[in-house]
Amino acid sequence: MSNLKRKLHAKIEEWRPRTTKLLKEHGDVVVDQVTISQILGGMRGLKSLVTDISYLDPDEGIRYRGYTLHDVFEKLPKPKGAEMPYVEGLFHLLLLGEIPTESDVAELVDEFSKRRILPRYIYELIDAFPNCSHPMTIFSSAVLSLHRESFFTKKYSAGMNKMDYWDPTYEDALNMLAKLPEIATYIYSKLYRDGNRIQSNPNLDLGGNFAFMMGKDKPYDDVMRMHFIVHSDHEGGNVSAHAGHLVASSLSDVYLSISAMINGLAGPLHGLASQEVLKWLHDLMDTMGGACPTEAEMKQFVWNTLNKGHVIPGFGHAVLRKTDPRYLLQREFSLNHLPEDPIFKYVDMLYKVVPPILREQGKAKNPFPNVDAQSGVIQWHYGVHEYDFYTVLFGIGRAIGISANIIWDRALGYPLERPKSLTTEMLEKIAGINSENAVKQEEEKK
Numbered sequence: 001m002s003n004l005k006r007k008l009h010a011k012i013e014e015w016r017p018r019t020t021k022l023l024k025e026h027g028d029v030v031v032d033q034v035t036i037s038q039i040l041g042g043m044r045g046l047k048s049l050v051t052d053i054s055y056l057d058p059d060e061g062i063r064y065r066g067y068t069l070h071d072v073f074e075k076l077p078k079p080k081g082a083e084m085p086y087v088e089g090l091f092h093l094l095l096l097g098e099i100p101t102e103s104d105v106a107e108l109v110d111e112f113s114k115r116r117i118l119p120r121y122i123y124e125l126i127d128a129f130p131n132c133s134h135p136m137t138i139f140s141s142a143v144l145s146l147h148r149e150s151f152f153t154k155k156y157s158a159g160m161n162k163m164d165y166w167d168p169t170y171e172d173a174l175n176m177l178a179k180l181p182e183i184a185t186y187i188y189s190k191l192y193r194d195g196n197r198i199q200s201n202p203n204l205d206l207g208g209n210f211a212f213m214m215g216k217d218k219p220y221d222d223v224m225r226m227h228f229i230v231h232s233d234h235e236g237g238n239v240s241a242h243a244g245h246l247v248a249s250s251l252s253d254v255y256l257s258i259s260a261m262i263n264g265l266a267g268p269l270h271g272l273a274s275q276e277v278l279k280w281l282h283d284l285m286d287t288m289g290g291a292c293p294t295e296a297e298m299k300q301f302v303w304n305t306l307n308k309g310h311v312i313p314g315f316g317h318a319v320l321r322k323t324d325p326r327y328l329l330q331r332e333f334s335l336n337h338l339p340e341d342p343i344f345k346y347v348d349m350l351y352k353v354v355p356p357i358l359r360e361q362g363k364a365k366n367p368f369p370n371v372d373a374q375s376g377v378i379q380w381h382y383g384v385h386e387y388d389f390y391t392v393l394f395g396i397g398r399a400i401g402i403s404a405n406i407i408w409d410r411a412l413g414y415p416l417e418r419p420k421s422l423t424t425e426m427l428e429k430i431a432g433i434n435s436e437n438a439v440k441q442e443e444e445k446k
């Protein structure tokens with residue numbers, strides 16, 4: 001058994017009594033009340049999920065296991081000469097809540113490397129897609145198809161004690177995470193490089209190997225380490241995290257659950273916004289004939305977008321009420337590495353002009369930029385111009401956090417998720433409204 005798995009087992013044994021005590025002795029304690037606007041408004045702000053992997057404060061932003069992003073980037077071990085930490089170290093942190101040592105990370109780098117090989121049928125599956133397919137569709141299908149490799153599913157059908165569910169889930173998670181860079185870069189070479197594929201280098205860490213397979217030189221390895229780390233988790237209620245957790249709650253294995261997570265991420269209000277931002281910026285560039293717009297022209301473009309009834313991609317958030325620290329971190333990287341990039345200059349101007357406009361419009365609760373407003377610009381700068389691929393990159397990062405969550409879901413025995421739904425009429429009754437329908441039905445009963 002690896003050190004990580006041994007330590008995880010000990011942590012699980014230590015943690016279980018806390019959940020059991022809460023449930024058995026304090027199960028009736030009221031945490032929150034629910035209003036009609038929450039029920040009709042996408043459950044916004046409803047405290048009804050639990051995760052110990054990360055917590056999102058509306059003003060401060062995300063903390064992974066209690067660490068701010070700044071702490072995470074400062075404390076996690078880095079490859080020699082690298083600016084950004086090992087992604088494998090982040091997985092250790094999310095899973096155990098502890099900053100790993102250099103040797104912890106080395107062990108995990110080795111584990112990932114050993115598990116990275118894809119079965120032949122995954123290449124064949126990817127090849128079978130028409131080239132006009134969206135890369136997220138192929139990505140999700142490839143992960144879904146790996147379901148036949150699941151240890152959890154095999155052990156479950158053979159009969160397994162509930163207390164052991166976490167173990168094959170852990171094995172599935174590591175096997176899947178190690179394969180995601182291979183899947184993603186194979187999709188990239190099929191769709192955008194006429195199938196010319198660069199084989200992986202088993203001596204590199206996940207971020208380094210990803211850059212290698214993309215055929216990119218330094219500092220793209222650091223770009224990807226940063227990218228995967230900042231996108232890995234955003235507490236439990238965002239669409240991708242919630243989709244992954246929900247599907248896993250029926251004891252679907254990691255592959256089925258992460259495929260669902262990817263499908264949630266593929267929507268334009270969630271992860272697809274990273275591609276939407278670049279698309280929108282290129283529309284602006286076309287309008288400007290490539291020239292940098294003045295502030296007044298930029299404002300007009302933003303208003304035109306709003307007046308068409310469209311959202312400004314990369315701005316706003318369901319929970320955050322300040323600029324996303326993930327945006328700021330990537331902005332800092334951009335200021336250091338690509339300050340003269342024309343698209344970065346556009347993004348920088350948007351940072352200034354969009355918030356006052358969204359405030360003036362008076363709809364968005366948070367007028368500030370989110371993670372997606374910056375990530376694509378960096379990819380573009382380093383030559384990844386196929387922006388419909390950006391959400392796949394988000395997906396690799398997010399799978400790291402959601403896998404850690406699913407392993408803990410299994411370890412703590414979280415049950416099938418099954419909230420109760422009501423009808424509109426029931427809500428009307430609760431609100432004291434005598435709707436036409438309610439009156440009619442009352443009359444019919446008489």
Ligand code: NMX
Pocket residue numbers: 044268269270271273306310311312313314315316317318319363364365366370371372
């Ligand atoms: N541009 C224009 N209108 C906006 C924006 C925006 N960027 N953000 C919010 N609004 C509108 C929103 O559409 C809603 O309008 P209506 O009342 O007509 O339905 C109103 O403001 C209130 O929305 P909020 O309560 O502020 O936001 P909500 O929690 O519903 O949605 C987002 C959050 C992130 C979906 C929303 O801000 C948005 O659509 N942003 C643009 C897309 C985006 O960047 N998504 C990525 C989010 C991060 N991620 O990676 O997932």
Ligand code: MLT
Pocket residue numbers: 233234237238239240270317318319370371
């Ligand atoms: C995320 O990273 O999941 C997004 O910022 C959306 C969210 O947290 O709701």
